[in-house]
Amino acid sequence: MHVTWGRNIGTTVQSEEDLYFSANSENWFDMSSLGAFDTYTSDNDWVSVEKMVPPVETDDMIxxxxxxxxxxxxxxxxxxxxxxxxxxxxxxxxxxxxxxxxxxxxxxxxxxxxxxxxxxxxxxxxxxxxxxxxxxxxxxxxxxxxxxxxxxxxxxxxxxxxxxxxxFKDLENATIQTLKSALNLKNICSTLNIANLYDLSDLKQACHTFVDQNALEIVTGDGFTDLSQKSVIQLLERDTLLVPEIEIFKSVSKCKLNDDDDNLVIGSVRLSWLTVEDIVSTVWPSKLVEDEKLLGAIVEIVEVKAKTSVCRAKKCMKNNHNWRKIDL
The missing domain is CATH 3.30.710.10 (Potassium Channel Kv1.1; Chain A)
Known part of the structure; x- marks a missing residue:
């Protein structure tokens, strides 16, 4: 085999020991990656290469x-x-x-x-x-x-x-990593608000993942009512909340929002995923949803013959990976 890398092209060697090489400099070639001796079968085989000089350490090396x-x-x-x-x-x-x-x-x-x-x-x-x-x-x-x-x-x-x-971008990135590492049930809602306030997509994704993993505790917890309108709507738009829809409605109804926000947030609750009993006993008395919308939801519920309140998502296992599907 003929090789033409390095110095002194044409030097012939009969064994690997005749070569000096290093992977630590752009001027040297690592013979292990070249694979020249993968085809070296006997002492009678000759390989034409450049003889390489080993690098010498200098005083300016750091x-x-x-x-x-x-x-x-x-x-x-x-x-x-x-x-x-x-x-x-x-x-x-x-x-x-x-x-x-x-x-x-x-x-x-x-x-x-x-x-x-x-x-x-x-x-x-x-x-x-x-x-x-x-x-x-x-x-x-x-x-x-x-x-x-x-x-x-x-x-x-x-x-x-x-x-x-x-x-100061370096400090900003380091701080975001700290916030991601510090996520817990007490600070998740305030951290998600921060992520939305400054449009920090990486932090926002980390918050959403944490919510998915602790959905019931977060949605029914006291901190949920402190979420901003944007944060609440983002969560309610997701299909991965493993929480009964009636619990979502109860928590949303406690949020401190103005009238315009109420319409947007309440509108994100999936009424047709409730039971008729949920609507009659909880939703209708709250006066947060128009009667016409409630009637439409009841008709849809009856048509699919839903018997119990359902969750937005169901954890399943497939090929050792978590995946989720809407549980209708």
Whole structure:
């Protein structure tokens, strides 16, 4: 077999030991991926290749340990007076910082380099932000540490809002990941509202998946009434809520919405999936649905001879994967 990669084309070898190769440089070819010796059958077989010279380590090579040490050294400067060339004044508190590091955030870089106000100043006032949230942002700039998952979702949201205000995409992404990891029955509704408020599709999808997995607890829980109109309608449009329709109606009827919102939200309840008894005993007395619509739903229910209230979805197993279907 003839091979023409590398240097010194035409060099002939009779064994694999005659080759030097490395997969760590674009100048070397990994013979294991080439497969040249897959066809090497005996010592009498000759392979024409370029003899490759092994790479030599140089002083300018950077190792993972070097990068780790660099990050550690930069992190040690967080709120450190050493080499500080700017002071951020936040709610009366002075935070020592370093312009070169603050430049990781474009907003702060622009603030520092604003010649008309700040270029010659050693102190810069930071206003209209949460002091605690700003410190989280500042720490992220120095350490790239992820936001700690705590029960204080409010603080995480403040950091997210600040990251968006400062156009700091890295921090925004890290905060979203934290919110996704922190989802629980207590904060799911407020987090879904946040996802819709800022149109965070990734976070929204994570919330919807969590709701699907805990539908009954969430729909019948106290937090459901705190959902925004948009959040409620999005959930009611889904076919994957494993909750009896009557429970959905009961929860929706408790939501604090104005008249226009009521019409949109109540309209998302699937009346024909209720029983006649549900309509007569619960829906009709609420006066939230027009009599004409209730009559139409009753006719449809009778036609399909529904005996019990049904769920929107039913969990099934197929090929070791969860899949859902509408249970009519």
């Amino acid at each position: 190792t993972t340990r070097d990068v780790s040490k660099l990050c550690e050294d930069i992190s040690s400067l967080y709120l450190n007076e050493k080499f500080s060339d700017v002071i951020l004044v936040l709610d009366g508190e002075k935070l020592h910082a370093h312009k070169a590091i603050l430049a990781r955030c474009e907003y702060l870089e622009a603030l520092i380099n604003d010649g008309s106000q700040h270029l010659q100043q050693s102190e810069i006032a930071i206003t209209d932000v949460s002091p605690e949230a700003f410190k989280k942002l500042l720490k992220f700039i120095y350490t790239v540490s992820t936001i700690t998952i705590t029960s204080n979702v409010g603080l995480i949201v403040e950091v997210l809002e600040l990251a968006r205000q400062y156009c």
